[in-house]
Amino acid sequence: MNVLVLLPLTEAQRATLESGAPDADYTYATKLDVTDEQIAAAEVIVGNLDPARLPAARSLRLLQLNSAGYDKYSAPGTVPEGAALTCAVGAYGQAVSEHMFAMILAMMKHLDGYRDDGRGHLWTDRGQVTTFAGAQVLVLGAGDIGTHFAKLAGSFGAHVTGVRRRVGEVPEGFDAIRSMDDLPELLPAADVVISFLPSSPATRGLADAAFFARCKPGSYFANGGRGDLVVQADLIAALESGQIAGAALDVTTPEPLPADDPLWDAPNIFITPHVAGQFHLPAVLTNIAAITADNLARLQAGEPLRNLVEL
Known part of the structure; x- marks a missing residue:
């Protein structure tokens, strides 16, 4: 052979x-x-x-x-x-989950902002922080990467619910598994919503204005799956209004994201250039x-x- x-x-x-x-x-x-x-x-x-x-x-x-x-x-x-x-x-479970977990935790502790302040030689206090401990975490996509992420969040004391097409058995790391049909009722209770969903007709544009409106005010949104999940103009609006406290993205539409794309300038956004996986x-x-x-x-x-x- x-x-x-x-x-x-x-x-x-x-x-x-x-x-x-x-x-x-x-x-x-x-x-x-x-x-x-x-x-x-x-x-x-x-x-x-x-x-x-x-x-x-x-x-x-x-x-x-x-x-x-x-x-x-x-x-x-x-x-x-x-x-x-x-x-x-x-x-890719370990690589992508660790990358996305680090991005969210950095935003919870304002580390991204403090890094920016430090580059400007500013001694600032960005105020109250949040934590994974006791947080309700919603993971869209309960496969290999989602399961690795659930274990990380759970080790910090989070309550983790996975969402997938078919419920079935609850994988290690998750406290519960729900179906995609349950998403509208799950979003309002989640402190963190993260997606590892693949691109499909059912997922493209899923994270739109209605999606973000259902999210808990002040929650965090993250996407480590595919960029076309998100209607980026609607995410920008949700960040500008404060409905979403912060967004961590390793994927965008298109890729590379053009230098003049308004997503770069959205408040409280942390973007990495699709590098969570690779090698x-x-x-x-x-x-x-x-x-x-x-x-x-x-x-x-x-x-x-x-x-x-x-x-």
């Missing part, structure tokens, strides 16, 4: 990945320098190859993405016929290598693949 890997793995991470199929032939390249010949020879490609280059993958059996999202690959005909598509759900935390690539090893072993054994995307 010919495996083409497009990820910047360490030697240890390569060993983890290759343990899934020790007898396979491995080629390591980058997404910029990979050749059409390498793509054509690959039976497995590991990494988010530009979809425009996939027609060259004539031998492809499996495309293992390095991302949890797969929007760019889900359109009919994008992945070559007969090839399976798997994503990296389970790789900034080394554990992410280690996790992806382990997921890939599992799928290589499953592919060779003819077993169901992990994180299979139904095309």
Whole structure:
């Protein structure tokens, strides 16, 4: 089996990945320098190859993405016929949850404001702060990332409710799970609302003026999922009115966010440029290598693949 890997793995991470199929032939390249010949020879490609280059993958059996999202690959005909598509759900829970938790906690303690004041050489007192202890936290999306976030918030003494399409069992870290249909009645009680929802017709524009109007006055809103969840003009209005005390965003629409976009200048907003995940935390690539090893072993054994995307 010919495996083409497009990820910047360490030697240890390569060993983890290759343990899934020790007898396979491995080629390591980058997404910029990979050749059409390498793509054509690959039976497995590991990494988010530009979809425009996939027609060259004539031998492809499996495309293992390095991302949890797969929007760019889900359109009919994008992945070559007969090839399976798997994503990296389970790789980013620690990285994204810690990043978003830190952003919210920084806003609760006004650390973002004090950093700005310090750069202006200002000795200020920004007044009362808030805490996760005893807070009602609403997590939209109770998958891997949402569960990691719930554990962090719970360790600080928060009461955490998860929201997802189907209720089912309550994952570790959550105090309760509710359905998306319950969202209107849950928003008014939440001190923190954070979303890790994927992009879908049901989620695009969900966080609009009506959404923010239902939120508890003075609550915090955060988005670590997809930027198109939020109607950004409505978020700006909610921040300007004080309905929302602060917003922490790692995703926006569009990305990159233009320098003249009014979202930058909204009051009490903390924006990072979609960097919560990616490969900034080394554990992410280690996790992806382990997921890939599992799928290589499953592919060779003819077993169901992990994180299979139904095309």
